[in-house]
Amino acid sequence: LVGDTSKLDIDLIAALDIVEDVKRVQEPYKNANRKFHPEDTVIQVGNTQIGGGNLTIMAGPCSVESEEQVVAIAKAVKASGATMLRGGAFKPRTSPYAFQGLHEEGIRLLLEARAATGLPIVTEIMDAKHLPLFEDIDIIQVGARNMQNFELLKELGKLRKPVLIKRGMANTLQELLMSAEYVMAGGNDQVILCERGIRTFETATRNTMDLSVIPVLHQLTHLPVVVDPSHATGRWELVAPMALGATACGADGLIIEVHNDPEHALCDGPQSLRPGKFADMMEKVRAIRPYSDHSFTTGRVVV
Ligand code: PEP
Numbered sequence: 367l368v369g370d371t372s373k374l375d376i377d378l379i380a381a382l383d384i385v386e387d388v389k390r391v392q393e394p395y396k397n398a399n400r401k402f403h404p405e406d407t408v409i410q411v412g413n414t415q416i417g418g419g420n421l422t423i424m425a426g427p428c429s430v431e432s433e434e435q436v437v438a439i440a441k442a443v444k445a446s447g448a449t450m451l452r453g454g455a456f457k458p459r460t461s462p463y464a465f466q467g468l469h470e471e472g473i474r475l476l477l478e479a480r481a482a483t484g485l486p487i488v489t490e491i492m493d494a495k496h497l498p499l500f501e502d503i504d505i506i507q508v509g510a511r512n513m514q515n516f517e518l519l520k521e522l523g524k525l526r527k528p529v530l531i532k533r534g535m536a537n538t539l540q541e542l543l544m545s546a547e548y549v550m551a552g553g554n555d556q557v558i559l560c561e562r563g564i565r566t567f568e569t570a571t572r573n574t575m576d577l578s579v580i581p582v583l584h585q586l587t588h589l590p591v592v593v594d595p596s597h598a599t600g601r602w603e604l605v606a607p608m609a610l611g612a613t614a615c616g617a618d619g620l621i622i623e624v625h626n627d628p629e630h631a632l633c634d635g636p637q638s639l640r641p642g643k644f645a646d647m648m649e650k651v652r653a654i655r656p657y658s659d660h661s662f663t664t665g666r667v668v669v
């Protein structure tokens with residue numbers, strides 16, 4: 367039972383013939399709660415399965431800049447073992463004067479990159495009014511800044527399409543799970559959680575990356591947990607070490623920014639790996655999680 371169950375009489379329900387056991391789930395998130403759904407949720411996207419011990423590698427530029435750029439990067443990351451392409455067409459920038467993304471044209475270029483490589487696409491939505499543009503997109507990303515845009519989450523709950531929700535930079539795991547709950551309450555149970563670092567007093571890195579959230583979330587929820595070490599650290603040389611850490615901690619996926627010319631990237635160049643460095647990272651990731659048939663499998667890190 368979901369909704370306000372506080373007024374229900376547990377004894378009365380337990381007395382029913384068809385009831386074996388009654389447990390009150392204290393947490394405010396019900397659909398996302400592992401107590402309600404002990405098995406891992408596995409989300410099928412193209413040939414890739416996200417969750418259930420697979421390791422899905424999503425890689426690509428922060429922003430789609432041109433056809434040559436996104437197709438070349440898509441081909442490069444695919445060659446190294448990525449099974450999904452990331453890339454922003456709508457960019458949430460701190461400054462209104464910074465590059466805002468190619469919008470509709472960016473979505474079109476992502477679909478071209480998918481046609482050229484077969485890689486499914488994950489890309490960010492910032493406003494529900496843009497939803498018609500996302501019809502052919504494989505996974506819709508809700509960025510950190512929109513994690514608590516509840517009206518947007520409700521609209522995504524009406525879809526039957528995977529939604530990747532990034533943790534807000536000042537949000538707790540319970541708040542992240544409540545955001546997932548908004549989507550699931552609408553009937554869309556294909557939700558992926560993403561840890562991308564939070565803001566702390568530390569200034570040496572762009573954000574602070576907490577690997578313990580991976581086993582903690584696996585305890586609390588059945589939803590897949592993906593880690594983004596690019597935004598979590600803000601520095602390309604820290605991306606591979608943190609990706610390896612997340613892989614060892616049982617993450618269900620990694621989302622990595624890769625650019626063929628980071629010095630001239632229109633967004634997030636300093637945290638972007640060149641394709642060669644991404645290939646090196648993938649080799650080390652493979653050493654931690656066995657590789658088979660385009661997906662990495664492993665036993666879950668059980669806590
Ligand atoms: C991104 O993925 O490019 C992005 C803007 O991420 P975040 O919402 O985590 O800052």
Ligand code: MN
Nearest residue numbers: 428623633634
């Ligand atoms: Mn970025």
